[in-house]
Amino acid sequence: MTLPTPLEIRPVHGIGDVTAGDDLAELITRAAPWLADGDVLVVTSKIVSKAEGRLVEVPADGPEREEARQRVLAGETARVVARRGNTTIVQTRHGFVMAAAGIDASNVDKTHLVLLPEDPDASARALRAGFAARGLDVAVIVSDTMGRAWRNGLTDVALGAAGISALLDHRGRFDPYGNELSLTQMAVVDELSAAGELVKGKTDRVPVAVVRGYSHDGGVGDGPGVSILIRDAESDMFGLGTSEARAAGLHSAATLADTPPAVPPLAAPVDPVAVRAARDAVAGLLTAVVRETPGGLRLTPSSDTPAALIRLGTEAHRLRAALAAEGVPTGLAIDDSGTTLTFGVPT
Amino acid sequence: MTLPTPLEIRPVHGIGDVTAGDDLAELITRAAPWLADGDVLVVTSKIVSKAEGRLVEVPADGPEREEARQRVLAGETARVVARRGNTTIVQTRHGFVMAAAGIDASNVDKTHLVLLPEDPDASARALRAGFAARGLDVAVIVSDTMGRAWRNGLTDVALGAAGISALLDHRGRFDPYGNELSLTQMAVVDELSAAGELVKGKTDRVPVAVVRGYSHDGGVGDGPGVSILIRDAESDMFGLGTSEARAAGLHSAATLADTPPAVPPLAAPVDPVAVRAARDAVAGLLTAVVRETPGGLRLTPSSDTPAALIRLGTEAHRLRAALAAEGVPTGLAIDDSGTTLTFGVPT
Numbered sequence: 098m099t100l101p102t103p104l105e106i107r108p109v110h111g112i113g114d115v116t117a118g119d120d121l122a123e124l125i126t127r128a129a130p131w132l133a134d135g136d137v138l139v140v141t142s143k144i145v146s147k148a149e150g151r152l153v154e155v156p157a158d159g160p161e162r163e164e165a166r167q168r169v170l171a172g173e174t175a176r177v178v179a180r181r182g183n184t185t186i187v188q189t190r191h192g193f194v195m196a197a198a199g200i201d202a203s204n205v206d207k208t209h210l211v212l213l214p215e216d217p218d219a220s221a222r223a224l225r226a227g228f229a230a231r232g233l234d235v236a237v238i239v240s241d242t243m244g245r246a247w248r249n250g251l252t253d254v255a256l257g258a259a260g261i262s263a264l265l266d267h268r269g270r271f272d273p274y275g276n277e278l279s280l281t282q283m284a285v286v287d288e289l290s291a292a293g294e295l296v297k298g299k300t301d302r303v304p305v306a307v308v309r310g311y312s313h314d315g316g317v318g319d320g321p322g323v324s325i326l327i328r329d330a331e332s333d334m335f336g337l338g339t340s341e342a343r344a345a346g347l348h349s350a351a352t353l354a355d356t357p358p359a360v361p362p363l364a365a366p367v368d369p370v371a372v373r374a375a376r377d378a379v380a381g382l383l384t385a386v387v388r389e390t391p392g393g394l395r396l397t398p399s400s401d402t403p404a405a406l407i408r409l410g411t412e413a414h415r416l417r418a419a420l421a422a423e424g425v426p427t428g429l430a431i432d433d434s435g436t437t438l439t440f441g442v443p444t
Numbered sequence: 445m446t447l448p449t450p451l452e453i454r455p456v457h458g459i460g461d462v463t464a465g466d467d468l469a470e471l472i473t474r475a476a477p478w479l480a481d482g483d484v485l486v487v488t489s490k491i492v493s494k495a496e497g498r499l500v501e502v503p504a505d506g507p508e509r510e511e512a513r514q515r516v517l518a519g520e521t522a523r524v525v526a527r528r529g530n531t532t533i534v535q536t537r538h539g540f541v542m543a544a545a546g547i548d549a550s551n552v553d554k555t556h557l558v559l560l561p562e563d564p565d566a567s568a569r570a571l572r573a574g575f576a577a578r579g580l581d582v583a584v585i586v587s588d589t590m591g592r593a594w595r596n597g598l599t600d601v602a603l604g605a606a607g608i609s610a611l612l613d614h615r616g617r618f619d620p621y622g623n624e625l626s627l628t629q630m631a632v633v634d635e636l637s638a639a640g641e642l643v644k645g646k647t648d649r650v651p652v653a654v655v656r657g658y659s660h661d662g663g664v665g666d667g668p669g670v671s672i673l674i675r676d677a678e679s680d681m682f683g684l685g686t687s688e689a690r691a692a693g694l695h696s697a698a699t700l701a702d703t704p705p706a707v708p709p710l711a712a713p714v715d716p717v718a719v720r721a722a723r724d725a726v727a728g729l730l731t732a733v734v735r736e737t738p739g740g741l742r743l744t745p746s747s748d749t750p751a752a753l754i755r756l757g758t759e760a761h762r763l764r765a766a767l768a769a770e771g772v773p774t775g776l777a778i779d780d781s782g783t784t785l786t787f788g789v790p791t
């Protein structure tokens with residue numbers, strides 16, 4: 098039995114602090130003179146961001162810091178995907194779905210936040226060109242740490258790549274039993290990022306790992322990068338958090354137009370402004386008179402025609418669904434002069 | 445600059461076909477006599493399932509095969525998470541969220557389907573014990589290929605583990621800048637599984653990879669395994685597919701009880717039985733007379749009291765929301781003797 102050639106994953110020590118304007122290819126080649134053609138470099142996005150000056154100054158502490166962080170987050174957010182407690186999952190301008198848009202306050206002084214690189218694929222291409230200028234033909238992956246749905250714990254995945262195909266496509270190939278491998282596209286750049294993280298750690302300043310001996314499609318040039326891994330919200334079955342989607346469904350029920358409806362936007366955040374938001378959501382659809390009562394709302398018809406009474410009923414249900422979408426369950430009481438909605442306690 | 449000690453990932457060749465009752469520890473040690481204490485073995489779940497006889501016989505082709513596959517899938521499914529076209533994402537009895545419950549028809553003859561191991565953590569423990577009986581102190585990870593939300597491409601993750609902690613917890617540690625690492629728990633068994641896949645491939649019968657040189661918490665004994673990575677549906681922000689959650693929201697709007705409601709189950713599948721399902725969903729809540737009309741439904745009140753007219757209106761909206769939850773948008777027309785719902789074309 099011959100010893101199989103192993104894949105090697107080497108940490109790169111001694112890169113030290115990276116600041117805006119630094120030449121990463123220079124810093125890395127100096128710290129890893131043993132780099133060789135065919136190596137795959139997994140570079141933590143943080144040092145790429147630092148070298149590119151993707152830092153914003155924020156107060157070191159206090160409520161001002163959190164306010165500043167929220168402003169920065171809003172600027173990096175294309176859309177909010179899910180929110181629970183202090184956790185906000187957003188889709189970034191790049192299309193990545195990440196907690197807090199990948200904005201990071203670790204491994205940087207307390208007066209700065211680190212943003213993701215502007216264009217991680219471009220960062221990987223530029224870095225790869227920097228190595229090429231030094232006579233090194235390597236692939237470059239820019240990686241970051243992300244959470245995921247359904248499983249606890251974080252893993253490193255790729256934000257950008259150059260000189261390697263993000264996907265290894267087995268489709269059309271056959272297994273030894275003659276079964277076609279119909280649905281097997283492996284996200285190898287994510288697996289390489291995960292492998293690299295195993296030698297990096299979070300605090301010991303090893304921002305680069307080198308994977309040696311991985312045979313990949315070297316003929317791709319820079320290639321399309323990681324952008325091909327991004328699934329657009331329409332084709333993603335989990336483009337919106339469950340509770341957000343459920344609220345959006347209730348919201349759309351509450352705002353059904355008399356003509357066939359289109360899907361409405363995400364419902365507004367619940368409580369303490371929930372009742373106000375619910376009323377605003379259906380205000381344009383109501384002909385009934387709505388009056389605040391202790392612990393509820395009273396609806397009376399605009400006129401006493403049978404049609405006006407029937408419409409009052411539809412409007413009462415619209416308003417109930419709107420309140421439910423805002424996390425405010427209600428009880429309903431109907432009498433001959435109108436309806437009373439009684440607020441319940443959110444379950 | 446001294447050469448850092450690399451992490452090594454070695455493929456294990458020559459294991460060959462695995463059948464029910466095979467001793468995997470024996471097959472692996474024979475194929476990899478170079479195994480050493482401290483190695484982390486990443487074992488593809490497929491050969492674990494085969495050794496444990498987790499195969500079901502199915503017709504080789506035809507509609508009977510698909511019917512059989514659906515029966516098997518139902519048996520492995522704890523709940524359906526999302527469905528689109530031919531893709532069904534379910535939570536398995538183990539708690540894993542996977543397409544088709546991880547049931548696999550590849551790398552097996554056409555008359556069988558391979559199920560996930562009954563208890564992958566137990567499988568990993570048993571396999572580790574098998575190596576221990578041969579004087580080898582190794583960690584064992586049982587891995588499989590999974591898709592994920594938001595990103596194209598598949599990666600290998602861990603289904604079971606023994607002799608290694610699934611999570612590496614950085615919480616409470618501080619980075620060089622004095623920032624506490626508050627939310628950093630790395631799912632190292634998933635990263636090790638991904639690293640192992642890089643040397644396995646899908647068709648070349650390399651079902652085991654060995655990671656050498658990874659320093660992990662060896663003092664854990666077997667440890668809790670991968671079960672600690674499973675996030676229960678309540679704490680998962682993506683416990684349900686977006687469209688399923690939106691439909692559930694519409695459904696709950698349609699079925700609001702007069703008393704504060706509880707969250708209803710997932711709405712029934714839409715079309716062609718959509719209208720029937722929508723009517724059934726609210727049947728118990730309707731006092732109005734509902735009549736089929738060309739392209740719609742006509743609702744008339746059970747009596748002519750003002751309260752009955754108002755209630756008719758609430759019921760008309762319940763029914764509209766129920767139809768919307770089933771993918772059937774409606775238009776609404778109100779007159780003095782009732783309401784007419786006109787079916788629209790799903791957008």
